[in-house]
Amino acid sequence: MSTTPTPAQEPAAQEPTTQERLAWMGRNSKKLILALVAMVIAAIVVTFSFSLFSSSSANPGNMVGTGTMAIENSKEGIAILTVDDMLPGDAATGTVEVTNVGDAAGDFQLASSDLVDTPATPPLSSVLNLVITDGATEVYNGPLASAGTIDLGTWQPDAKHTFTFTVTFAETAGNEYQDSQTTVDFTWDATQSTS
Structure with missing residues (x-):
């Protein structure tokens, strides 16, 4: 077995x-x-070995600020020129200093607006000639009613300009202009220059 x-x-x-x-x-x-x-x-x-190639660099306190565009007007809020009792052939003069007090260059303009003749007919403004000079440079010479907007060029910061406004009542004006008046507003404008 x-x-x-x-x-x-x-x-x-x-x-x-x-x-x-x-x-x-x-x-x-x-x-x-x-x-x-x-x-x-x-x-x-x-x-x-992983830390060997690391690096850091800080830029703390980053800020973006804006500049200013500002105009200083030696006759802010008041008329450059006020004349009563003009006779044909008379002339009147007023001056104003305008300064770019901003910290950027600006393109400046002078605009006339809100012209009102009293009485409306005949309009006294049609026989008033306006001459505006910037120092010795003439920037406008023509009817007061047609002044419109005048380009004054580019002004650097702190640039100061003295403007003289001379209004002459036309010698040929007749009796129809007696006891008349004209008012007009002038506004100085500046925008940042792009050039």
């Missing part, structure tokens, strides 16, 4: 005891410490 040998069974693995574990750690503690130190050094090297 033949019998088949049964394979030998391996003994079940036993869990190491606490004492065996402590003994193993004691024998391998240097290896464990060296492995831990190596991991920390590797982490530092990796961090350092």
